Structures are given as structure tokens and as C-alpha cells.
Amino acid sequence: MPDELPHPTPEQMDIGSIFAALADPIRRRVVLALAARPNEIRDCSSFDLPVTKATRTHHFRVLRESGLLRQVDLGNSRTNQLRIKELEKRFPGLITLILAEAGKIDGKKG
Numbered sequence: 001m002p003d004e005l006p007h008p009t010p011e012q013m014d015i016g017s018i019f020a021a022l023a024d025p026i027r028r029r030v031v032l033a034l035a036a037r038p039n040e041i042r043d044c045s046s047f048d049l050p051v052t053k054a055t056r057t058h059h060f061r062v063l064r065e066s067g068l069l070r071q072v073d074l075g076n077s078r079t080n081q082l083r084i085k086e087l088e089k090r091f092p093g094l095i096t097l098i099l100a101e102a103g104k105i106d107g108k109k110g
Helices: 016-024 025-036 052-064 084-090 094-105
Strands: 071-073 078-082
Touching: 016 025, 016 052, 016 094, 025 052, 025 078, 025 094, 052 071, 052 078, 084 094
Parallel strands: none
Antiparallel strands: 071 078
8 A cells, every 4th residue: 555755735835945946957857857748657667867766766756845746655565756837836836947948058949
């Protein structure tokens, strides 16, 4: 049976914590991958990240604790989904801004 991990409620989400989580390029990469397919649920190992397992675990914990991700512990893995509806309700336009900025950084937009 899946275990529910602690997540902040939308009212508890803090823009400073979210920006701090997004400041790291590895964590930003995870959020962008999930934002590109907002209904997709992925486990941690499905992301091709150039870090150790312990560092990967740390990054996902920071994303969960900031409120960006919903994680479910399945015992030997955890699933991850971007909390897009909750984020849009709490911080309207945030995901759009993140995607737009990523396009500029990646050279996809002018």
C-alpha cells in the first residue's frame, strides 16, 4: 500500500521556498520535464540526472517540501507529479513563467 509523504497545503506553499527549489538546475530540469507532460506520473529513477542516488533523493525531497511535487512512496520507489493545479491556484502564471524562462535559457525563444 502506498505511503503518503508530508506535503505543504497550497496555503502553506511559500514563493521563496519554491524559488529556492527552482534555483538549482537539476531540480529545474525535473520540474520542466513534468511541466511538459502535466498529467504524467514518473518515478524518480525515470529522470536521467547526472547525480548520485543520494543527491537525487535530496533534490526530490526539496521539490516535495517546497510544494512543487506530489510524491507517493511505493516502498522501493517514489512516484512524482507536478502539483500544477494547486500551484496555478496559489501562484497564477508561475508554471507558464517557468516554461517561458526555460525557453529563453535553452535558446528556444527569442
